[in-house]
Amino acid sequence: MNTQRLRGDYVLLRADSLRLVVCQEDIISIKHLKDRKVADLHCLSNRGQLLSAMNDNDNQQPVFAALSDKLALTDSIARNRYVVTTHKKNADICWCWSEVQLLNHVDMPLAPMPALLCSALTPINAVVTLASGKQAFVCDFEQLLNYLTQSESESA
């Protein structure tokens, strides 16, 4: 029986029904988009645009991206994606979420992803059950970017 645990400071990022748990230290900022119309945001909606944004270190305008619950880039930023995070890896890209929650000093059981469901690109490392009873996927944000730029998944 698995007895591994997730311990430390994490952040829960929710994209509709998809819940991701990432290391708090990988996140630079968390902001609220209350004064901006999300429809006006420049959205990275496909792999090519994401790659360009990642390789361009002199982005004049902030660029935004959002994920579907199938872990694909969305075509546009939905109205409910008003919480924005920036991350140490490619800090110019703002990621829009339905909900962001700090998970401080967590200590919870963790189930590693079965090897049969993993590939070299799979960014999800484990599953945890939150206090709410919902499941969340523990992932490394750099691995997630790697997946988004290399997988053949299409935008949602």
Next chain:
Amino acid sequence: MSTQTDFSLHNSPLYSTKPHRNSASAWLLEYAPSRYIAMASTVCQEIVEAPQILAVPAIPDYGLGLIQWRNRWLPLVDLHSLLLGAEKKTFDKDAHCLVVAYYTAEQHIAYVALSLPYFPYLITVNNSALCALPTDHDIWPSISLSCFRYQDRRVPIVDSSRLFNRHAILLDEGHKKSL
């Protein structure tokens, strides 16, 4: 080589059976209409009806998600897709799956839930039914212990450890065609 001998190739609890002299029991799994594999009766743990599935993004094509079984998360996979790369079927809410055990490369026991379009059933395989492996796909020699004839079909007796470790190895090596 007899079926009886084949079932006891692995000297371990998962594979130990006490077959009659000329026969052994096995689960017959129909993964597509009139297409079967068999697995040793001891590796098949439980038929789970209407499991609750946790959808997992970014998994291989044959994966359907995770199910909770005896306080573990098990991968749920489409057997036809896993075996032959067929397009996976969606898993209906009231569908069933078969939990199968296997040994990992590190010799730990692991479990997989197989999505099957039909209920599996237990049969007795007689040595007289032995035959050569099917030649329709090159996967069979690498995962099969033996083969028998059932209703004019060749049914490979699949070694669960070889099958599931094969896919883990292929994925590790990045040979999976795409996600």
